[in-house]
Amino acid sequence: MIISVASGKGGTGKTTVAVNLALSLENTQFLDCDVEEPNAHIFLKPEIKERIAAFIPVPEADEAKCNACGKCREVCEYHAIAVIPKGDGAIGSVLVFPHLCHGCGACSLLCPQKAIREVNKEIGVVETGMAGDIQFVHGTLNIGEIMSPSLIRQVKKRINPFRTVIIDAPPGTSCPVIAAVKDSDYCILVTEPTPFGLNDLTLAVEVLRKLKIPFGVVINRADIGDDKVDNYCQANKIAVLLRIPFDREIARLYSRGIPLVKDNVEYKEKFRMMFETITKRHHEADRCR
Amino acid sequence: MKQIVVVSGKGGTGKSVLAASFAALAKNKVMVDCDVDAADLHLLLHPILKERHEFRSGKTAKLDKKLCNKCGKCIALCRFSAISDDLIVDSISCEGCGLCSLICPVGAITMEENLAGEWLVSDTKYGPFVHAKLGIAEENSGKLVAKIREVAREIAGRENLEYVIIDGPPGIGCPVIAALSGVDCALVVTEPTISGLHDARRVIEVARHFKVPVNLIVNKYDINKEITGEIEKYCGAECISVIGRIGFDKAVVESMVAGKTIVEHCGGAIREEIFKIWEKLSACDAYLV
Numbered sequence: 001m002i003i004s005v006a007s008g009k010g011g012t013g014k015t016t017v018a019v020n021l022a023l024s025l026e027n028t029q030f031l032d033c034d035v036e037e038p039n040a041h042i043f044l045k046p047e048i049k050e051r052i053a054a055f056i057p058v059p060e061a062d063e064a065k066c067n068a069c070g071k072c073r074e075v076c077e078y079h080a081i082a083v084i085p086k087g088d089g090a091i092g093s094v095l096v097f098p099h100l101c102h103g104c105g106a107c108s109l110l111c112p113q114k115a116i117r118e119v120n121k122e123i124g125v126v127e128t129g130m131a132g133d134i135q136f137v138h139g140t141l142n143i144g145e146i147m148s149p150s151l152i153r154q155v156k157k158r159i160n161p162f163r164t165v166i167i168d169a170p171p172g173t174s175c176p177v178i179a180a181v182k183d184s185d186y187c188i189l190v191t192e193p194t195p196f197g198l199n200d201l202t203l204a205v206e207v208l209r210k211l212k213i214p215f216g217v218v219i220n221r222a223d224i225g226d227d228k229v230d231n232y233c234q235a236n237k238i239a240v241l242l243r244i245p246f247d248r249e250i251a252r253l254y255s256r257g258i259p260l261v262k263d264n265v266e267y268k269e270k271f272r273m274m275f276e277t278i279t280k281r282h283h284e285a286d287r288c289r
Numbered sequence: 290m291k292q293i294v295v296v297s298g299k300g301g302t303g304k305s306v307l308a309a310s311f312a313a314l315a316k317n318k319v320m321v322d323c324d325v326d327a328a329d330l331h332l333l334l335h336p337i338l339k340e341r342h343e344f345r346s347g348k349t350a351k352l353d354k355k356l357c358n359k360c361g362k363c364i365a366l367c368r369f370s371a372i373s374d375d376l377i378v379d380s381i382s383c384e385g386c387g388l389c390s391l392i393c394p395v396g397a398i399t400m401e402e403n404l405a406g407e408w409l410v411s412d413t414k415y416g417p418f419v420h421a422k423l424g425i426a427e428e429n430s431g432k433l434v435a436k437i438r439e440v441a442r443e444i445a446g447r448e449n450l451e452y453v454i455i456d457g458p459p460g461i462g463c464p465v466i467a468a469l470s471g472v473d474c475a476l477v478v479t480e481p482t483i484s485g486l487h488d489a490r491r492v493i494e495v496a497r498h499f500k501v502p503v504n505l506i507v508n509k510y511d512i513n514k515e516i517t518g519e520i521e522k523y524c525g526a527e528c529i530s531v532i533g534r535i536g537f538d539k540a541v542v543e544s545m546v547a548g549k550t551i552v553e554h555c556g557g558a559i560r561e562e563i564f565k566i567w568e569k570l571s572a573c574d575a576y577l578v
Contacts, residue, residue: 007300009300009301010299010300010460011302011459015484036298036465037460039299039484039488042484042487075388077387104368104369105368109366110392143495144466144499148462171300171460172324172327172460173326173423173425174325174326174426174427174464182381194542195545195548196305196332199327199328200327206425207426224542225546226546248512252512252513255485255512255513256516
């Protein structure tokens with residue numbers, strides 16, 4: 001079973017929920033898919049055993065074969081290729097802007113001269129290891145790179161179907177979030193009871209409805225703010241899976257990178273109960289299908 | 290005209306509440322909300338909508354089953370696994386590269402432009418405000434960010450405004466790069482947690498990669514004074530000015546619930562500190578060089 005943890009708004013407690021859920025269960029695999037700002041390793045402190053660079057394919061033109069016809073520029077939807085035409089003494093050449101390339105392969109496939117081959121461009125790194133009994137995978141995007149969805153997909157290639165998979169997603173509602181939560185069996189949306197929390201929760205709910213992923217809500221810092229998140233969940237028949245109160249001690253543990261459930265049986269039990277609720281709902285949904 | 294962007298790396302550190310306070314303090318400015326996929330600044334600025342524009346960007350493949358001869362070439366060549374074995378295009382996976390439409394032997398696939406969101410120009414009691422809504426599960430947030438920054442610069446030029454104040458998105462990827470490239474100053478808001486420091490460092494690296502000067506604020510600095518010390522030590526070593534320390538105050542959430550900026554809703558130390566921060570940011574050109 002794959003459970004992703006997402007939020008819309010940043011800083012609501014995605015990593016807290018994902019990490020503590022993983023630590024409360026057995027036979028889990030943890031995937032940190034917030035590749036722009038991965039934080040789960042701070043709490044899980046995995047021993048990294050394998051470190052593999054992540055690449056995307058980008059075009060490179062062979063000047064000996066290229067006749068600067070401009071076909072590659074024409075087919076590239078991302079404006080990642082410029083062609084300096086022949087003439088006026090210029091031999092003509094192809095300029096590639098690798099940062100804009102999505103790696104679709106159109107240029108190399110459609111070049112009439114077969115002058116374009118694809119070379120690997122490093123966009124980040126995927127690391128795997130163990131955090132106690134938890135299998136751990138995370139990706140880290142290189143500074144200045146923008147293709148986080150591609151790196152997220154490469155992290156997700158490591159999914160182990162024999163374990164309960166917990167995915168820590170990035171904030172927001174756009175492509176990196178979609179890449180992270182896609183194909184999950186269930187998504188936990190973490191929010192806080194503030195106007196910002198509610199606004200971004202409603203956006204995240206729309207994303208999950210579009211992706212047809214079942215979901216429930218965890219309300220973090222549940223005793224601050226107002227009751228509009230609760231009212232919204234009730235009105236839209238969204239399950240509130242867990243409430244975590246605001247507590248300076250919880251904030252202090254978080255600040256030091258210490259997971260909440262460490263030496264806290266009560267919370268461990270709460271996370272385990274939440275998992276049971278999720279699996280029950282998942283099986284029921286399966287039966288209805 | 291000076292462009293100032295508020296970023297953080299980690300979400301939820303207080304970007305929008307600070308930006309909103311700057312809206313109340315700065316004279317002659319235009320505000321921009323560049324967190325286009327989870328925009329919240331409007332909840333504090335209460336915009337009166339003046340203009341609404343469609344944001345068309347990117348394409349999606351559309352397959353005409355009547356023309357299709359089921360050869361399967363598109364399925365095999367799509368790098369994004371966006372066409373299923375029974376020839377249905379998954380619009381969420383489709384990255385709009387157009388390869389399928391170019392190689393289809395019977396011309397059954399056309400590319401349709403996406404309505405990827407909208408951008409808005411509003412009036413607020415603080416002055417003009419440019420904001421946007423990215424469509425649910427859409428991509429190209431970076432392009433939408435670039436668009437609204439361009440619109441804001443035009444307004445600032447036309448109305449002879451002194452500042453463009455940008456509320457940035459979390460992370461370090463595509464929309465963040467679009468929000469901070471070419472600004473005069475990036476104000477990094479962080480919190481004294483190991484995650485906060487980790488993420489601030491990464492966004493600072495991005496800012497430096499794009500040659501943007503950086504100032505830093507530690508929000509909720511008293512949650513963990515030891516880590517606040519570490520952040521300040523790091524900034525000292527990196528020649529980054531720490532231009533403010535804001536203490537934890539429950540009144541911040543109360544002001545958000547009231548839909549007001551901190552400086553208009555709260556009294557005491559926090560209000561004074563934000564006044565000082567804005568004074569430093571606006572008065573001293575040295576910070577912006």
